[in-house]
């Protein structure tokens with residue numbers, strides 16, 4: 001089993017080994033002192049076509065190094081399979097080896113899921129998902145970051161149907177999952193869960209955006225209940241401090257290192273101005289900008305996100321500081337509408353590839369441990385890729401329901417906000 005899946009992994013990695021890629025993440029969290037060096041390049045990234053290019057170049061590495069890693073990984077999997085007999089021994093081996101495979105970790109920790117769960121019931125499932133997403137991505141490349149974010153929210157709050165929960169209402173990509181699910185229903189009615197559809201579609205999205213390919217075990221079931229209260233409380237805020245962020249992730253079993261790797265996802269996609277406006281105009285109630293923002297960067301951000309009283313004054317909603325993942329106005333006036341209907345401006349999360357635009361991202365530089373990982377990932381794209389994938393697999397498998405514990409929804413669109 002392990003060597004077989006390792007072979008698949010290897011073929012997939014090799015298949016993508018020839019592409020030229022650019023690594024974007026890494027300057028996102030660079031220190032303020034380093035920001036000025038790139039200020040001359042920033043204007044190039046402002047318009048939409050440029051944004052798409054940066055999305056497509058999501059994550060990466062020189063193809064040669066990528067190649068080498070994939071070979072080592074596959075080799076390691078094969079060797080491991082030959083030499084180990086039980087999981088305790090495998091555990092030992094994986095802890096002492098430099099090259100720990102994603103497959104291996106998944107095998108030990110998430111056994112209810114399987115490599116080929118729909119082999120008999122819906123053999124074309126993965127192909128249907130891949131094909132649909134490829135088409136959609138061509139017309140709408142922003143679907144890639146949207147799905148990655150959707151997966152994070154869905155896994156973090158443990159159910160796919162928090163339709164009444166404000167933080168999820170603006171989540172883009174739900175429509176696409178509903179569409180892909182309807183395609184699956186045409187071929188294999190009632191077989192493939194919404195949770196697997198999302199996990200597999202997100203895997204494709206990462207790859208389409210230029211990120212690494214990975215394999216994912218499947219067989220998730222959909223939840224029978226919603227967790228709207230959990231949804232409101234448990235999603236981290238863009239104003240969260242490092243200790244708050246680490247605590248949220250730790251309570252779900254993610255180490256600081258894994259947390260940093262996951263937040264590398266903020267190297268693609270957009271954020272609304274609302275989520276960092278206080279850093280520009282009224283940081284911590286001082287009436288002044290965040291001193292961490294250097295002058296040039298601050299001016300750029302201000303020109304993208306002009307002062308808006310509602311965003312900069314203390315929130316009328318006491319919960320907003322600890323919970324929301326969408327603009328405050330969504331909470332209070334446009335409840336239920338997509339954030340795309342907002343007047344609020346947006347900015348690329350990779351804007352300038354410099355300091356973190358969101359306070360929560362910048363916070364990763366606030367402790368030695370997390371800063372070390374930010375720098376390590378910034379200087380070693382392969383390490384980042386590998387750890388990001390491992391964390392995505394872990395996230396995709398967090399608290400999954402399997403077997404009789406869950407259901408297979410026939411219609412994911414019931415989680416759509418406007419239905």
Ligand code: HEM
Pocket residue numbers: 142144145146148149152172236237238239240245262263265266268269270271272273275325326339349360
């Ligand atoms: C401390 C934890 C996190 C906070 C506070 C946070 C917050 C946010 C916020 C406020 C936005 C902007 C949304 C908008 O304006 O529409 C955003 C976007 C995004 N987030 Fe996070 N996030 C966190 C962790 C994560 C993780 C773990 C992932 C994935 C593994 C992720 C993936 C994304 C992506 C890809 C986008 C861009 C979405 C798009 O362009 O449509 N985030 N996040």
Ligand SMILES: [Ca+2]
Pocket residue numbers: 153154155156157158159160161
């Ligand atoms: Ca969920």
